[in-house]
Amino acid sequence: MHLKEITIRDEAGLHARPAASIVKLANKFTSNIIIEFGEKVANAKSIMALMKLGVKGNTAVIIKAEGDDEQEAVDIISTAINNNFK
Secondary structure, three states: OEEEEEEEOOOOOOOHHHHHHHHHHHOOOOOEEEEEEOOEEEEOOOHHHHHHOOOOOOEEEEEEEEOOOHHHHHHHHHHHHHOOOO
16 A cells, blocks of 8 residues: 655645546556545545545645555656646
């Protein structure tokens, strides 16, 4: 398992656009990828699950992946979040 804590910098938090971007990236990997926010856990390949987390801006989440491409998955998703998906 590979994991990384990252701050959601977007003031609006994890709303529809960034959630959709995460799902699009996550679906490129075979690993199981989850995002944790406090006590809540969401499948990173599900936009509804991500939006239900209720992540606000400037708060930390943990990205975890388990599988053959786990390190690459966490690294690419965390880099995309850090760069505001640009």
